[in-house]
Amino acid sequence: MITINVDMDKCQHYGQCVFEAPDVFKLNDDDKLEFVATADDSRRSDIESAVDVCPMQAISVVE
Amino acid sequence: MSKSVVIVGASMGGLRAAEALRNNGFAGRITMIGEEAHLPYNRPPLSKEVLAKEVTHEAVAFKLRAQVEDVTWHLGDPATSVDLEKKVVTTASGKSFEYDGLVIASGLRPRVLDLPNGKISGRHTVRTLDDAIGLRAELVPGAAKVVVAGAGFIGCEVAATARGLGCEVTNVAIDPYPMIRPLGEQLAAELQRRHESHGVKFKLNHGISDLTGTEKISGVVLDNGEVIQADVLVEAISSHCNVEWLASTNLDVSNGVLADSALRAVTTDGKSVEGVYVVGDLARFANPLFDNEPRRIEHWNIPTETGKRVGSVLSAYLADAENFAELVATLFMPLPSFWSDQYDMKIQGFGMPGLADRYELVAGELSDELVMGYFRGEILIGVVGIGMTSEVMKYRKELVS
């Protein structure tokens, strides 16, 4: 399992992560980020892409 | 013997290329040669939140992934030349590094004004961490008088950040409106209004011709003779490409480094050089999403997109992989994406709005949150939003379809 953490002090709700891993990240009706805290190892590559594209570098993956 | 890759430029583009080489199975030696003494860090915060707080490497450093733990870092010693025949890079200290694969990732540096009384202190640019540390020290909250030269995104961000710190800020630019090139007149004029409502003064359609002061800046002289009092001048006018180290090669370095769609560097007579690749701000490549005109794109997602592309093609090349030709032939068409934080505004854009011949407000209100669509003929080629993220994302989808 991969544990996903988003630093909500940094996150500006840009939503770029949503395109890389829509099953993990989404914007709610108020355009605020919501995400699931854990994901299967098979999702690693997409989640790493989400980490890469986050303008605020707010996402981290805990092993 | 196992193969080796040398990456010149230890910043975002170089780092992403190194990660992607490892992710694509390249197990040979990777050496990163960097002019700066720092491990790779993220530049955008340097004109925004970090400049307003405390500028440290820790605040902006990229997390180094396990894949790149065994990379050799050769920092604080820039490359000065390369021999593409012998495949060897030489650095300022006289060291040489042989390679089988070379990644050109040396980026840009700010252009500075050439001024008669230019050799006085108080002049700043914002490209590197050290630049931002130096500037931060002079942005005395509530006291400093700041002139920002250049009204592009970086200039406007610095202006907003300095205003946020309570400095007196004047933005001087030869353009008629701030950020007009990417955004078009209507939105640019609106953003000027918003900056003015936060207290930034603009001197547009003007250049800077000199400085007053003996040891330190006391004022900035405009091309009409007007003098603006200043303690600090931030120059964000444009950039030079860091290609001097490629001068002895036959690569096309007329504007960045020309690259083919596999991001292999191209010579002045139009030939792709095997084993030599370009990433990031320097890469001038055609993007079939728009047309076949090679362009450099100075947006933050491009180092990542180009780094990943190079990692996959170069690792296949070095492994003599059967799918190399197929990879080279795959279209490369990353969607440029950019954002900018100014005051409480979140500006976010996709595509190439600067290429549009027409734009139109497609959602929201000009004076509030909004989405602007940019068209070439009937085709949407760019979208820019202030807030309204979900709406912006709908148009983003249209751009890639």
Ligand SMILES: Cc1cc2nc3c(=O)[nH]c(=O)nc-3n(C[C@H](O)[C@H](O)[C@H](O)COP(=O)(O)OP(=O)(O)OC[C@H]3O[C@@H](n4cnc5c(N)ncnc54)[C@H](O)[C@@H]3O)c2cc1C
């Ligand atoms: C202040 C600032 C704010 C920004 N804000 C945004 C933003 O909000 N949104 C956005 O989309 N983009 C933004 N950008 C642009 C984005 O940061 C760049 O597109 C990105 O940094 C480019 O990465 P790069 O790796 O290609 O080049 P660079 O990051 O410029 O890295 C090149 C590296 O190579 C080194 N180098 C140069 N010459 C040599 C040599 N001869 N030998 C060895 N090393 C060498 C340099 O010292 C540098 O470390 C901003 C840029 C700046 C400076």
Ligand code: SF4
């Ligand atoms: S990309 Fe980053 S800033 Fe944007 S919503 Fe995702 S975590 Fe937040």
